[in-house]
Amino acid sequence: MAYKISGDLDRNADIIVIDQATWSVELINNTASPDEYALASGISTGTKIVFGRSKESGKVLAYGNVAPVYESSPLSGDVGVFGGGSTNEGATFSMSYINIPVSSNSLEFGDLSSPRYWLGATSNGSSNRGVWAGGVSNSTSSELNLTDYVSLASTGVASVFGQLTEYRSWISAMSNKANNRGVFCGGTHEIEVYPNDVLHNTIDYITISTTGNAQDFGDTATVLTGFATASNSTLNRGIIAGGQSVAASNTFINTIQYVTISSASSAQDFGGLITAKKSRGAVDNGTNDRALFMAGFAYDEGFIYLNTIEYITVSTTGNSTDFGDMAYPSTHVQGVSNGTGNEAVFSLYHEDYTWYETVNISSTGNSVESSYWEAYYLTPDVAAATANA
Amino acid sequence: MAYEISGTVGYPCRIIVVNESDWTIDANEEVGSVGPFSTSFTASGTKTVLAFESSSGEVVGFGSVTPIEVPE
Numbered sequence: 001m002a003y004k005i006s007g008d009l010d011r012n013a014d015i016i017v018i019d020q021a022t023w024s025v026e027l028i029n030n031t032a033s034p035d036e037y038a039l040a041s042g043i044s045t046g047t048k049i050v051f052g053r054s055k056e057s058g059k060v061l062a063y064g065n066v067a068p069v070y071e072s073s074p075l076s077g078d079v080g081v082f083g084g085g086s087t088n089e090g091a092t093f094s095m096s097y098i099n100i101p102v103s104s105n106s107l108e109f110g111d112l113s114s115p116r117y118w119l120g121a122t123s124n125g126s127s128n129r130g131v132w133a134g135g136v137s138n139s140t141s142s143e144l145n146l147t148d149y150v151s152l153a154s155t156g157v158a159s160v161f162g163q164l165t166e167y168r169s170w171i172s173a174m175s176n177k178a179n180n181r182g183v184f185c186g187g188t189h190e191i192e193v194y195p196n197d198v199l200h201n202t203i204d205y206i207t208i209s210t211t212g213n214a215q216d217f218g219d220t221a222t223v224l225t226g227f228a229t230a231s232n233s234t235l236n237r238g239i240i241a242g243g244q245s246v247a248a249s250n251t252f253i254n255t256i257q258y259v260t261i262s263s264a265s266s267a268q269d270f271g272g273l274i275t276a277k278k279s280r281g282a283v284d285n286g287t288n289d290r291a292l293f294m295a296g297f298a299y300d301e302g303f304i305y306l307n308t309i310e311y312i313t314v315s316t317t318g319n320s321t322d323f324g325d326m327a328y329p330s331t332h333v334q335g336v337s338n339g340t341g342n343e344a345v346f347s348l349y350h351e352d353y354t355w356y357e358t359v360n361i362s363s364t365g366n367s368v369e370s371s372y373w374e375a376y377y378l379t380p381d382v383a384a385a386t387a388n389a
Numbered sequence: 390m391a392y393e394i395s396g397t398v399g400y401p402c403r404i405i406v407v408n409e410s411d412w413t414i415d416a417n418e419e420v421g422s423v424g425p426f427s428t429s430f431t432a433s434g435t436k437t438v439l440a441f442e443s444s445s446g447e448v449v450g451f452g453s454v455t456p457i458e459v460p461e
Contacts, residue, residue: 028412058453065446
């Protein structure tokens with residue numbers, strides 16, 4: 001992570017950094033001379049003891065509880081940011097980003113305020129604020145109601161935004177972009193351990209450009225978890241598609257619901273997906289009015305892993321239409337797009353790797369496998385993604 | 390061989406002994422009460438000795454400290 005400790009020296013010295021979490025030496029700089037110095041390579045988050053020892057006299061000057069600062073870098077163009085999720089070591093803080101269209105493996109963005117997975121994310125688009133909410137942490141093994149925000153204009157670490165109205169994970173989020181309302185739908189609250197989970201029909205909302213706690217918006221038609229969300233941006237319609245509607249079951253639905261994001265109310269019937277499924281994979285092209293729903297899994301005496309892509313016209317109502325196929329079936333998929341630019345990037349987990357596939361939202365056809373991959377091991381079903389468009 | 394550094398602390402703190410030849414930590418222990426302390430380790434050579442008070446973050450440090458050799 002790009003953390004930095006800096007200061008001034010008035011003599012030649014060795015500078016040593018000790019991490020207070022592990023009580024190990026984290027960085028040794030034997031070449032510091034009288035001038036400003038900056039230690040960046042190898043510094044992790046968390047408090048440190050930093051001491052300088054004069055090379056001539058052996059005199060030591062030391063400080064404890066030193067918090068390194070995060071070294072932020074500006075971002076340009078359209079970017080999609082993935083946050084949280086899990087690695088082999090459990091829930092992660094990590095956030096990564098890609099350019100849209102994707103032009104490299106993912107790059108380091110920063111950290112959420114706490115490690116978690118099965119969270120939701122949305123943004124106010126070109127106003128450059130991204131919000132991540134809910135999820136599950138390793139330390140509590142229960143749902144969080146914490147909401148974080150970051151600026152999508154530069155890499156950085158998240159700050160706390162507020163709290164959702166309820167503790168829940170497996171939520172999905174959408175917004176009306178520059179109109180600044182973010183909406184968080186449904187989700188799961190496991191009481192103790194699976195299968196004692198409780199599904200929610202909650203919809204709550206925030207004003208993305210401010211901070212504070214979420215407020216009640218309305219309800220989904222049924223309790224719901226593991227579903228996909230999209231919107232037509234400032235045209236104010238939000239879509240909720242598919243999902244699991246009965247706790248501790250494989251009861252998946254094909255229902256598509258909609259809300260008017262600018263007006264708090266319960267969801268209305270829109271139509272149906274071709275396949276009843278559980279998937280959090282969706283992208284949209286903003287005011288161009290098309291939403292795609294990707295992959296996931298269905299159930300018919302066993303799980304069926306899907307590679308299908310379906311689409312709807314957001315401002316209408318009706319059933320979804322076949323768009324094409326993904327290169328691989330995946331239960332684990334997240335998507336980001338550059339809005340009216342029509343470029344979408346899907347992050348999908350396949351054979352122990354997380355790959356990107358791309359598609360033009362305004363067309364129909366199969367998605368194209370990219371040569372790039374997620375470099376931070378964020379599995380896309382349990383992470384959450386949003387973009388600055 | 391065993392080596393020891395001893396002294397007196399005026400407040401509960403963590404004593405960290407850092408080997409100045411390779412900057413590894415030779416000793417790291419909480420001293421919970423005011424008064425004399427001693428800490429031992431096996432590496433010879435000069436040390437930087439830090440006393441860290443966690444609530445304030447204050448650190449008092451001394452460099453070029455030569456430990457005394459003690460019977461194992």
